[in-house]
Structure formats: C-alpha cells, structure tokens
C-alpha cells in the first residue's frame with residue numbers, strides 16, 4: 001500500500017543546494033498541488049465577493065456548500081445555544097485545550113525594548129497587535145473546533161482588539177457552521193462569526209462586506225490566518241498585500257524518524273492519524289531498521305482496515321507523498337528530516353531528546369514515544385497551525401508573534417542628531433539623494449539672519 005524508498009548507500013544532502021539525486025524533498029515528493037489551476041478558480045470568486053459582497057457570499061455558499069443562507073453573519077444567540085448544547089465531555093476537553101494553549105501562548109508575549117544607541121539617541125521596539133484579524137477554521141471534509149482554539153488563543157494573547165471567525169456553512173445545520181465550532185467560539189468569548197468557507201471567506205476578510213441596505217456587516221481585516229484546503233491557500237496567495245496572511249498551512253504532514261527501539265504499532269497509528277485528515281496528507285517513516293519498516297507496513301495493513309476513514313487513509317498512504325524510507329543510520333534520517341522540513345516531525349529513537357536537538361527544519365517536533373502528533377493537534381498546549389509543503393525551513397507555526405508588529409520608535413536629541421549629521425550627509429550623497437542630507441542640515445541652519 002505504501003511506497004518503499006531505499007536510500008541506503010546514497011549520499012544525502014539536506015542543504016538548499018542539494019541536487020535531484022540527493023535532495024530529500026525530491027526523493028520523497030509532496031502531493032502535486034495544482035495551485036495555478038486553483039488560482040484560476042479562485043480569481044472570479046474573489047472578484048465577485050469584492051464587488052457584490054453578501055449577495056456573492058450567499059450564492060457561493062449555495063454553489064460550494066449546497067445550502068441557501070439568509071444571512072452570512074451567525075446570530076450571537078446561535079453561539080450561546082451551541083455552547084449550551086455541547087456534549088460535556090467535549091466541553092471539558094475544549095476547556096482544558098484552551099487552558100493549556102493559553103499557558104504556552106501567554107509566555108510568548110513580547111515586551112517593548114529600548115536601546116540606547118548613543119548619548120541622547122534611543123530606538124524603542126514597540127510590539128503592537130494588529131487591529132483586526134479574520135480567523136479561518138476549515139470545515140469541508142472534517143470540522144475542526146481545535147482550530148478555533150489554535151487561531152483564537154494566540155490572537156487574544158497578542159492583544160488583538162477585533163477578532164472574527166469564518167467557517168463553511170453546513171447543510172445539515174441549516175447553513176450555520178458546525179455546532180462544535182460555534183460552541184468553541186462561545187467558550188473563547190468570540191461573538192463575530194461568519195458562515196463562509198474557502199476562497200470566499202478569505203475575500204470577505206480582505207474586503208469586508210455591506211448588507212443590502214449598505215450598512216457594513218463585516219469590516220475588512222488587517223490579517224487572515226488559519227489552515228484550509230487548496231482554495232483557501234490560493235485565495236491567500238492572490239490577496240496577499242490586500243490583507244496580511246500567515247504561512248500556508250495546507251494538507252497535513254507527518255514524518256516519523258524511528259530506530260529499532262520504536263514500537264511498530266505506535267508508529268503505524270501515528271502515520272494513520274495524520275493520513276486521516278486528507279487524501280493529500282503525507283505520512284512518511286524514515287528508519288535505519290529494515291525490521292521496523294517491515295513491521296510498520298504490516299501494522300498499517302491491519303490498523304487501516306480497522307479504522308473509520310479507510311478510503312481517505314488508503315488514498316493518502318498510497319499516494320506518492322507517503323513512504324517508508326530506509327536509510328543507513330539515524331544521522332542520515334535526520335539529514336532527510338531537515339531537508340524535508342515536515343510540518344510534524346516525531347522522533348522515536350533510543351536517544352530521542354538528543355536526536356530532536358539536531359532538528360533544524362520542522363513545524364513542530366514531538367520527542368519520544370509519548371508525544372504523538374495527536375496530542376499536539378488538541379491538547380499539548382503547542383499550536384497546530386503549522387507550515388506545510390517544506391515552508392518549515394523559513395516559516396513558523398501560528399503564535400502570538402504572528403499577530404504582532406514591531407514598530408521602531410526613534411527618539412534623538414538635538415546634540416545626538418548634530419553628532420550624526422555629517423555621516424547622514426555622506427551616505428545621502430553616496431546614494432545621490434542630497435535632499436535626505438538637507439533634511440538633517442536644515443535643522444541646524446541659522447534662519448535668524
């Protein structure tokens with residue numbers, strides 16, 4: 001079912017200059033995501049929402065989500081009702097998930113820092129939250145109340161003043177987003193929620209919309225964050241600049257680096273857990289033990305047959321993006337892991353903590369056999385909105401930092417500027433921008449006479 005790739009005896013190179021033959025990303029390719037085609041689909045959707053606002057959102061919900069809405073904004077009463085009706089077990093789990101995430105994200109807050117550059121001259125870096133964010137919570141193939149927590153908690157801990165959530169309308173709930181999503185919003189104190197999915201939700205946040213009477217219903221947001229499918233990703237690419245975006249969080253990925261000490265049943269269960277998300281999900285085992293590889297393949301067969309979303313999982317594990325990769329040793333496995341830059345990287349080796357310390361590229365690292373990705377998905381306290389598609393080599397997952405901007409505040413005295421004036425003029429002249437220098441010297445001109 002799953003491809004086997006034997007890299008034993010091969011020279012591997014995890015650096016950016018690696019070749020087709022040595023590049024882990026080429027050797028274990030991700031699923032083909034045809035973003036160009038998706039961009040062509042998304043462009044008219046975005047235009048439509050921009051120009052026709054709510055009327056377009058209602059028509060697009062009918063077309064893509066199969067339900068006719070009367071309004072896109074979810075009434076606040078529906079949020080309270082969903083929280084009231086929430087299964088107590090789910091409520092307790094969500095509350096604990098929120099508590100743990102808050103603990104971790106509160107520690108990410110930044111403090112302003114003032115640097116004395118010279119006598120009389122300071123630069124202060126002030127960390128200021130964005131004014132308004134749109135948070136996307138997927139709801140196509142599966143619904144993700146956990147993604148409400150992962151989006152909202154860092155935004156709240158950053159101090160964002162205005163938060164709105166969008167999630168696809170669900171036919172079986174009369175066009176409202178899934179009730180557990182509404183309940184999660186209520187538990188977090190979010191009362192601005194929209195029944196909008198895919199590209200149209202991103203466009204809604206980028207442009208805002210008015211009702212038929214011309215009253216603003218949804219104000220445009222400064223930033224949109226959250227995971228989603230290829231249409232969400234394509235809309236973010238298209239609208240970048242009109243609105244700020246986070247890193248692309250596409251089909252989920254798990255890479256497990258394991259040696260002969262790992263439990264094959266546990267490794268197989270973890271690979272399946274992420275394959276369950278999406279037929280395009282990537283599940284990759286990298287090991288130096290042929291025995292473990294064989295045992296994991298056997299376990300996969302048994303466990304996949306016994307689980308619920310068999311078809312989706314089979315497609316994901318059978319796709320070219322999933323593989324069991326054999327390498328010479330764990331050092332080579334870590335070269336593969338660093339070159340691949342997985343969204344989720346599990347280290348199940350004899351010296352898991354010291355091997356994990358060698359990881360440079362990953363969205364999140366899970367150390368040892370008692371830190372499965374599923375824990376991180378829901379309850380570890382870490383964030384589960386993480387960079388996919390190799391973006392972990394340059395981007396981080398969602399955090400308080402994602403919602404902050406560092407503003408430099410420059411404060412120089414007359415004497416401190418006078419001391420720097422000649423240097424500014426020299427650089428301005430070197431760039432042939434003399435007016436820059438004149439803006440400094442003007443302050444010291446004798447205008448009296």
Ligand code: NAD
Pocket residue numbers: 041064065137138139140141142144147168169196197198199200227228229230231232249250251252277278281343384385386388
């Ligand atoms: P989604 O909410 O992202 O997309 C559903 C929406 O897609 C629909 O409402 C519709 O508007 C739009 N759509 C569907 N078909 C379309 C078409 N043919 N043309 C235009 N628009 C169309 O939900 P999903 O599809 O289940 O995808 C969720 C994705 O998010 C999965 O890939 C999952 O793995 C990923 N995810 C990632 C993370 C992470 O942190 N990386 C977390 C959770 C989910």
